[in-house]
Amino acid sequence: xxxxxxxxxxxxxxxxASASNYMVSVESMCDTLDIKLNExxxxxxxxxxxxxxxxxxxxxxxxxxxxxALSEEASPGQDIIAxxxxxxxxxKETSERLRGSDALMADTNxxxxxxxxxxxxxxxxxxxxxxxxxxxxxxxxxxxxxxxLEGIKIAGYxxxxxxxxxGIVGESFENPKYLDKxxxxxxxxxxxxxxxKVTCCGGALAFSEPDKSQVLxxxxxxxxxxxGAEMIVTPCPVCQLNVEVYQGMINKKxxxxxxxxxxYYSQLMAVAYGSSAKEAGLNGNVVRSKKLEExxxx
Amino acid sequence: MRxxxxxxxxxxxxxxxxxxxxxxxxxxxxxxxxxxxVCAGSCPLGDAWEHSPQKIFMMIRAGxxxxxxxxxxxWMCTSCYNCIVRCPRELPITHIxxxxxxYAHRLGIAPKMNPTRRFAKLFWNNIVKTxxxxxxxxxxxxxxxxxxxxxxxxxxxxxxxxxxxxxTGRLDAMGLLRSHGIKDKSGLHKAxxxxxxxxxxxxxxx
Ligand code: SF4
Ligand code: SF4
Numbered sequence: 001x002x003x004x005x006x007x008x009x010x011x012x013x014x015x016x017a018s019a020s021n022y023m024v025s026v027e028s029m030c031d032t033l034d035i036k037l038n039e040x041x042x043x044x045x046x047x048x049x050x051x052x053x054x055x056x057x058x059x060x061x062x063x064x065x066x067x068x069a070l071s072e073e074a075s076p077g078q079d080i081i082a083x084x085x086x087x088x089x090x091x092k093e094t095s096e097r098l099r100g101s102d103a104l105m106a107d108t109n110x111x112x113x114x115x116x117x118x119x120x121x122x123x124x125x126x127x128x129x130x131x132x133x134x135x136x137x138x139x140x141x142x143x144x145x146x147x148x149l150e151g152i153k154i155a156g157y158x159x160x161x162x163x164x165x166x167g168i169v170g171e172s173f174e175n176p177k178y179l180d181k182x183x184x185x186x187x188x189x190x191x192x193x194x195x196x197k198v199t200c201c202g203g204a205l206a207f208s209e210p211d212k213s214q215v216l217x218x219x220x221x222x223x224x225x226x227x228g229a230e231m232i233v234t235p236c237p238v239c240q241l242n243v244e245v246y247q248g249m250i251n252k253k254x255x256x257x258x259x260x261x262x263x264y265y266s267q268l269m270a271v272a273y274g275s276s277a278k279e280a281g282l283n284g285n286v287v288r289s290k291k292l293e294e295x296x297x298x
Numbered sequence: 299m300r301x302x303x304x305x306x307x308x309x310x311x312x313x314x315x316x317x318x319x320x321x322x323x324x325x326x327x328x329x330x331x332x333x334x335x336v337c338a339g340s341c342p343l344g345d346a347w348e349h350s351p352q353k354i355f356m357m358i359r360a361g362x363x364x365x366x367x368x369x370x371x372x373w374m375c376t377s378c379y380n381c382i383v384r385c386p387r388e389l390p391i392t393h394i395x396x397x398x399x400x401y402a403h404r405l406g407i408a409p410k411m412n413p414t415r416r417f418a419k420l421f422w423n424n425i426v427k428t429x430x431x432x433x434x435x436x437x438x439x440x441x442x443x444x445x446x447x448x449x450x451x452x453x454x455x456x457x458x459x460x461x462x463x464x465x466t467g468r469l470d471a472m473g474l475l476r477s478h479g480i481k482d483k484s485g486l487h488k489a490x491x492x493x494x495x496x497x498x499x500x501x502x503x504x
Contacts, residue, residue, distance in 0.1 A: 011425075042480050042481050042482055045425040045430050047422075048431075049376075051422055051425070052400050053373075053415060053418030054419045054422035055422050056323075056497055058493040058496055058497040059494055061493075062490060063425075063486075066489060110496065111489045111490070111492040114489045114492045115488060115489040117485075117489075160379055161377070161379070164379035167383075173383045200342035200378035202343075204376075204377070204417070205343070205374075207417055208414040209414060212346055213343075216343075
């Protein structure tokens, strides 16, 4: 039977936005796994990690609570799933704060009343990866694999926000293994010794403090190369963007020759499940993965 | 113009810890810090922090109001949450850093030219307008933040990246013109206005 979730796609997933290819691959993956995503009607931005500075506390929670209220109306009883790490974190943070404080709940609902809404915070807020691992499990995820990604060495770059502060159940903060396990599940070879798997990519500060952030990004890529990886995989649109698109600038500045594809876990899964390159969003990567494109074309 | 900064200072009789507890997000945790120093080594942009979170907590208790609120250290926080999962006293350090930055910004004494402060303001205004991020408008305002000449220079430097994104369909060249965003903008605007009113009243910022 199809699993059903209330779905919060987030701004970067929109058509012609920076993670539009993530969304394409998620749709293919979910088709195969018989997962039904009910998009929250008229959802708004989560405020992202940088929203605090101008937005403050209550307005930020109200942004997230509006989505939660719309979700409670449209898909009562379902968990909310987010594909973006920042959307997930922001919404989950608001949900936990609301549940923990009657005063904040009252303030939030007073503000939401202006939009004709009311929030209860009675739905769990989860990242797509959590739902895959906890509700289906690695064995279930391996079943539809028709084209194992044999012989590809992949560094699992977990980053920050799917890992801290909440994390995935059963994983450690310093050495989470779920991405490596997902890589194995699709028949590829995880680079288990990859030592920068939880290093921060700079997040939003990649825009405002580019030089400082690129030092971090360089470390993340260098370690992947040093351990023999030919590809990086990540669950976060911010990580994906930062690690992929600054490679050219870093090459210029540091005289490096970085040219490593940075893929989403859902792209690996879509290809392994037999999707075409287009269905897996492979044409959306700035640094293309020839190997994945070849497998998808087979 | 009223000087909110002077007003709040007077209200708390220079008891900065009490002011932080009352007005800064999660500020009532500050007194729980036991100065172990674990968080001090956790920030990814550590070299750029003149005062580590540990030091900031010490300075708050020592009443160094001006030094804390005008510091650009909190603005170096990448929201990596390293500190939160490591702190033995479970202080929500990330949120306190965000809270201090926001409070200083609202009092008008945060470092004016700090790029993250300016970017954050652009970002919030960008999303509030339509309810969703418009990445093209946001990048353009970011590049032109330091005036036209610098903006042209930055956009040229970023052209390689931007073209890559355009070619792969991940940046909307028409994003300046196309209407964009949520349907109930007015509901969102009203709710946010109310939220700000409530928060400002609580924190003495109105
Ligand atoms: S880790 Fe926690 S207790 Fe230790 S100095 Fe930092 S805030 Fe204080
Ligand atoms: S969340 Fe902010 S304060 Fe905490 S370790 Fe990361 S950069 Fe430092």
